[in-house]
Amino acid sequence: MRSLRVANMPGLKPGYSDYKLEVVFLKEVKKRSRNILLIILAFLICSTVILIALTYPNYHETMTEAEKQLIANSTILKTEYGDIEYTVEGEGKPVLLLHGAGGGYDQGLWVGKVFFGDDYKFISVSRYGYLRSSIPDNASIELQATAYKNLLDNLSIDKVIVVGASAGGPSATQFANDYPDRCSALILISAVSMGPAPGDQDPFYVSIIHIIQQSDYVYWLFTRFFQPAILNLMGIPTEVYETFNPEQKELAQEMLDIMHPMSQRYKGTVNDEKMIEFYTVPAGNLRAPTLIIHAKDDALVSYKHAENAHSKINQSQLVLYDTSGHGMLSQMNGTRVLVREFVTESAS
Numbered sequence: 001m002r003s004l005r006v007a008n009m010p011g012l013k014p015g016y017s018d019y020k021l022e023v024v025f026l027k028e029v030k031k032r033s034r035n036i037l038l039i040i041l042a043f044l045i046c047s048t049v050i051l052i053a054l055t056y057p058n059y060h061e062t063m064t065e066a067e068k069q070l071i072a073n074s075t076i077l078k079t080e081y082g083d084i085e086y087t088v089e090g091e092g093k094p095v096l097l098l099h100g101a102g103g104g105y106d107q108g109l110w111v112g113k114v115f116f117g118d119d120y121k122f123i124s125v126s127r128y129g130y131l132r133s134s135i136p137d138n139a140s141i142e143l144q145a146t147a148y149k150n151l152l153d154n155l156s157i158d159k160v161i162v163v164g165a166s167a168g169g170p171s172a173t174q175f176a177n178d179y180p181d182r183c184s185a186l187i188l189i190s191a192v193s194m195g196p197a198p199g200d201q202d203p204f205y206v207s208i209i210h211i212i213q214q215s216d217y218v219y220w221l222f223t224r225f226f227q228p229a230i231l232n233l234m235g236i237p238t239e240v241y242e243t244f245n246p247e248q249k250e251l252a253q254e255m256l257d258i259m260h261p262m263s264q265r266y267k268g269t270v271n272d273e274k275m276i277e278f279y280t281v282p283a284g285n286l287r288a289p290t291l292i293i294h295a296k297d298d299a300l301v302s303y304k305h306a307e308n309a310h311s312k313i314n315q316s317q318l319v320l321y322d323t324s325g326h327g328m329l330s331q332m333n334g335t336r337v338l339v340r341e342f343v344t345e346s347a348s
Contacts, residue, residue, distance in 0.1 A: 059220045066260040070131060074105050077154055081147035082136040085126040090118065093184075093347060094157050096148060096175075097124040100166025100190075101269045102213065102234075102259050104131040110258045111165050114251065114332070115189065115339050123160065125151065127171065128275075129268030141275050145175040149182060158182065161347050162288075165189045166301060166326065167272045170279045173309065177286040185347040186290040186313075187339060190235070190326050192301055193309035194280040199302030201235065209233050212262070213269060219262040223253070230256065235300025235326025248329050255327065283312040289346035290316040293335060295324035317342070 077084045087105050095116060097108035108124035116122075126133040128144055136143065148171070152160065162183050164172025169191025176183040212219050212230070222230040228238050231252060244252065259265065290313045294306035303320060310318040319338060324331040 055221065055224070056217075059217055062220060063216055063261050070104070070106060070264075074126070074132065076132060077151055079147060079150050081143055081150060082128065082139070083132065083134040084147055084151050085130075085132040086151060087122075087124050088155065089122045089124075090120055092119040092121050093343070094121045094123060094160040096152070096160040096162045096172075097122055098127060098148075098162070098164045098168030098172045099124070099130070100168050101272055102209075102262065102265050103127075103165075103168075104259075104265055104268075106131075107255075107258050108163075108165070108168070110254065111163065111189070115163070115187075115336060116343075117336070117340075121157075123151070123155065123157065127168065127268060127272075129271040130265050131268075133268070135267065135271050139271060139275060141170045141174045141279055142178065144171040144275075145178050148175050149179050152182060159184045161185045161187065161343060163187045163189065164191045167192050167269075167276065169193055169305070169309075170276055173281050173283075173286065173313075176288050176290075177282045177284060180285050180287050183288040185343060186286070186288045187342070188290065188292045188294075188306070188309055189328060189335075190294055190298055190301055191292070191305060191309070192276055192279075193305040193312075195277050197302045197304040197308070199304055201233075201300045205233055210266075210269070213266045214263055216261040216263045220260065223256040223260075227253065227256065231325075232299070235298050236329065237297055237299050237325055240297065240323060240325040240330055244330060248332065251329050251332065255329070281309050281312040283314070286313055287315065289342070291338065291342045291346075292316055292318045293321075293328060293338065294319075295321040295326070295328065295331070297323050298326045300326040 074085050074087045077086065085105055087109060089109060095112055097112045099108035099111065104126040105124040109122055112120065112122040112124065125148065128139050129135045159182055162172045162176055169188050172186060172188065173193065176186045212222060228241050231241050232238050241252070292306050292309050294303045296303045306318060306320060310316050321331050328335045
């Protein structure tokens with residue numbers, strides 16, 4: 001059948017051998033395949049151009065407003081431990097908010113409002129490398145904790161409730177250990193407590209996160225059109241997202257939106273990985289009452305981190321949910337009650 005099809009090709013000369021027929025046939029297949037690939041490529045290019053034309057104005061507006069708000073709502077404190085970007089908001093018991101990877105002072109403030117509500121004085125910082133906080137040459141978890149003390153001294157705040165979310169966990173526990181008289185209570189939410197642990201996200205997916213983080217536009221597209229996919233990369237399994245009610249989906253979108261522009265947070269993420277690689281909880285002086293909240297299906301930071309922290313902090317209470325993913329969004333109502341009760345009973 002193949003020889004017959006080739007033999008009917010336009011321009012074929014009589015007397016061709018089977019070998020020559022085969023060569024002509026293969027050339028024709030390659031030509032047609034190349035044409036098909038060119039058509040597909042042209043379609044993809046046109047689709048990309050149309051996508052950018054339709055979405056870029058909205059993206060540009062979002063980025064412009066985000067950058068404007070970031071600068072307007074924070075202050076820079078210059079210290080020997082590097083520049084510290086921070087904001088202070090509200091009145092009441094002081095709460096030091098330490099954000100996770102991909103965050104900044106804005107994400108920390110969001111965590112405070114979501115988990116605590118009103119009636120607190122939030123001190124939220126951008127950790128090393130995030131937004132406008134610098135990375136000193138000798139950056140370490142210990143030095144970052146000292147920078148927090150310096151900031152509190154500057155603000156004339158004696159004692160704080162310390163909250164460490166995700167990658168903010170190490171410097172939160174370090175501060176509570178190194179300055180026990182300055183920490184009235186410690187709360188760890190989906191927090192890192194050591195170097196990479198079994199169950200942490202696969203390095204391949206971490207590399208995808210790194211790629212996305214370096215492009216504000218790519219991250220914006222994911223937050224607008226592929227929320228389940230980006231949340232899955234951030235440790236919230238798709239099957240958990242599918243159970244979210246409208247309030248939880250709104251919180252998830254807020255969490256994604258609060259991280260614009262993402263590229264300004266990338267250096268901090270890389271620096272975190274370096275500082276955390278060999279970290280573990282230093283509990284020698286840590287005497288503050290501690291609440292540890294985590295989920296067993298956290299796909300970003302394994303619950304082994306929570307168990308590690310609980311085993312090393314004497315006055316700790318471990319609340320381990322079977323399901324919720326990273327950030328506790330599907331358990332938000334119960335978690336808010338836990339936090340409020342814990343603060344009322346433990347923080348002085």
